[in-house]
Amino acid sequence: MNEAEFLAALRTLPLHPAARGLLDDTALLDVGGPLVLTSDTIVEGIHFLPSDPAEDVAWKLGAVNLSDLAAKGALPLGVMLNYTLAGDSAWDAGFIDGLRQLDFNLIGGDTVSLPWGAPRVLTLTAFGTDAAAPPRSGAQAGDALYVTGTIGDAGAGLAIARGAEGPDELLAAYRRPMPRIGDGRALAPLVHAMMDVSDGLLIDGARMAEASGLALEIDLAAVPLSTAYRSFAGDDREARIAAATAGDDYQLLFAAPAGFDLPVPATQIGRFSIGSGLSLMDAAEAVALPARLGFLHTA
Amino acid sequence: MNEAEFLAALRTLPLHPAARGLLDDTALLDVGGPLVLTSDTIVEGIHFLPSDPAEDVAWKLGAVNLSDLAAKGALPLGVMLNYTLAGDSAWDAGFIDGLRQLDFNLIGGDTVSLPWGAPRVLTLTAFGTDAAAPPRSGAQAGDALYVTGTIGDAGAGLAIARGAEGPDELLAAYRRPMPRIGDGRALAPLVHAMMDVSDGLLIDGARMAEASGLALEIDLAAVPLSTAYRSFAGDDREARIAAATAGDDYQLLFAAPAGFDLPVPATQIGRFSIGSGLSLMDAAEAVALPARLGFLHTA
Numbered sequence A, B: 001m002n003e004a005e006f007l008a009a010l011r012t013l014p015l016h017p018a019a020r021g022l023l024d025d026t027a028l029l030d031v032g033g034p035l036v037l038t039s040d041t042i043v044e045g046i047h048f049l050p051s052d053p054a055e056d057v058a059w060k061l062g063a064v065n066l067s068d069l070a071a072k073g074a075l076p077l078g079v080m081l082n083y084t085l086a087g088d089s090a091w092d093a094g095f096i097d098g099l100r101q102l103d104f105n106l107i108g109g110d111t112v113s114l115p116w117g118a119p120r121v122l123t124l125t126a127f128g129t130d131a132a133a134p135p136r137s138g139a140q141a142g143d144a145l146y147v148t149g150t151i152g153d154a155g156a157g158l159a160i161a162r163g164a165e166g167p168d169e170l171l172a173a174y175r176r177p178m179p180r181i182g183d184g185r186a187l188a189p190l191v192h193a194m195m196d197v198s199d200g201l202l203i204d205g206a207r208m209a210e211a212s213g214l215a216l217e218i219d220l221a222a223v224p225l226s227t228a229y230r231s232f233a234g235d236d237r238e239a240r241i242a243a244a245t246a247g248d249d250y251q252l253l254f255a256a257p258a259g260f261d262l263p264v265p266a267t268q269i270g271r272f273s274i275g276s277g278l279s280l281m282d283a284a285e286a287v288a289l290p291a292r293l294g295f296l297h298t299a
Helices: A003-010 A015-021 A054-071 A088-104 A153-161 A168-177 A181-187 A201-212 A229-233 A239-246 B003-010 B017-022 B054-071 B089-102 B154-162 B166-173 B181-187 B201-214 B227-233 B238-248
Strands: A025-033 A033-043 A075-085 A105-112 A121-129 A143-147 A193-198 A214-219 A250-258 A268-272 A277-282 A285-287 B028-029 B033-043 B073-083 B104-112 B122-129 B143-147 B193-196 B216-220 B252-257 B267-274 B277-281 B285-286
Touching: A003 B073, A003 B089, A003 B104, A015 A025, A015 B104, A025 B033, A025 B073, A025 B104, A033 A054, A033 B073, A054 A075, A054 A088, A054 A121, A054 A168, A054 A181, A054 A193, A054 B089, A075 A088, A075 A181, A075 B003, A075 B028, A075 B033, A075 B122, A088 B003, A105 A121, A105 A201, A105 B003, A105 B017, A105 B028, A121 B073, A121 B122, A143 A201, A153 A168, A153 A229, A153 A239, A168 A229, A181 A250, A193 A201, A193 B267, A201 A239, A201 A250, A201 A268, A201 A277, A229 A239, B017 B028, B033 B054, B054 B073, B054 B089, B054 B122, B054 B166, B054 B181, B054 B193, B073 B089, B073 B181, B104 B122, B143 B201, B154 B166, B154 B227, B154 B238, B166 B227, B181 B252, B201 B216, B201 B238, B201 B252, B201 B267, B201 B277, B227 B238
Parallel strands: A033 B104, A075 A105, A105 B033, A214 A277, B073 B104, B216 B277
Antiparallel strands: A025 A033, A033 A121, A075 A121, A143 A250, A143 A268, A193 A250, A214 A268, A277 A285, B028 B033, B033 B122, B073 B122, B143 B252, B143 B267, B193 B252, B216 B267, B277 B285
């Protein structure tokens, strides 16, 4: 089974209403108030490189989860850590230092030892409260699609981590993504749908459109690129498609009425309409979809 | 670092009050009402055998977590599953069947793929509500120590799983432990301290005594053994020590006044007093502690 097939099989189990059909990145548990739950597992050699510094791996695992909380507008409450010891004390100490830099509270978890030589498998589960929790599926026909920050920096950073020459700020965007907690808090009560961009702008946009039962058109020319990204990859259509399909951006992607009075800086990059599927423009010109809309973590 | 050293390092991070100093098997989050959280990670080759049927591995991972909820008297609400795909669809389908047999609600989680040949690392996090949540640390001087059910059956079952001849019911005790949810619900509001027996009666009893700042004397002769266990291992001192140090029992161990009016069947097996440390009797005779008080999952 691949991940999608296993997820389909999991959906045959009794699901808690909080799971919302396992269609969202987060679960929403009603216990007195709403509690937002999100969990990510990362595997050495799949989601991070054995050569990545332990501090950065810890930061990224934490940041990825906090980013899911940000997309629900939640206030982070704490995290549980499920950690595998692989017999390298310096790496373990570095990992804890990386967690410390993220400034969240530890609630619990589990620590286990691996057989010799086995890749690390690290799980972090984050809890958040006080969330407006806009769903992924709430976009309405006529809504515009917006994104915070810039897109493609982390993808360029991954290329740099693998040996390409490029500015440190792109490498930092890959290794030290900043969860948009404040932006999420400001946006969540106001928008129709929201999620974070983890696998790529195009694939995540397509997922929001599909969950909402709508068609989505994205304008490549409107996708916000950083100065550093332009200097690294250029600003032509190829560079824009690379940015929009690279993933690991951890920006917030949301649907709201066009001309919406934004509480935080964001860029309008597309529009939802009745129908289905994703289509791509480059200013006035229609562009064929690339074969790969984003990064899929399949081994 | 080993597990204890890593846990000590984790305690230098900011801890949420719900973590209770990371001294308990469960965290207790106050969100409207108290939410009990517990999480276990199991590793192929360490906590389960590659030859163990997938259904049984799933059952055991779920049961181990539900047993932690039982020790807090919690009503199970649902679970999150963090699953690693290892390229064996039949195993994956069997695992889901095992989960289905446990009859709980899935809330969320994550599914990832492993590099080829890597051992499975499986995490399940369980949530429970409406818990009286007696701490591990609440035993009082003069309290008796009680345990539900019988002890040692799963340890004998492990020997049978590894090839020894023995009755199926012992193998079932190892592969299909039954979380004592009903017993925990009945006991939790009434007892001073409670935990489940996961690593071994002696080591878990010693942990309760240490957390409570008390000495504990356990009477081997009083440790309840099943008829199947006696037929497999005998009833002498060696067999009783083996039972009390084997682990995987998932019975409830609790402290309450001697002569306590038990709401469910349980056996009085020891007594807490002022002081520290564990001591062992066999009826009227003092017995030296065995070198190993329980099963420690160190690779």
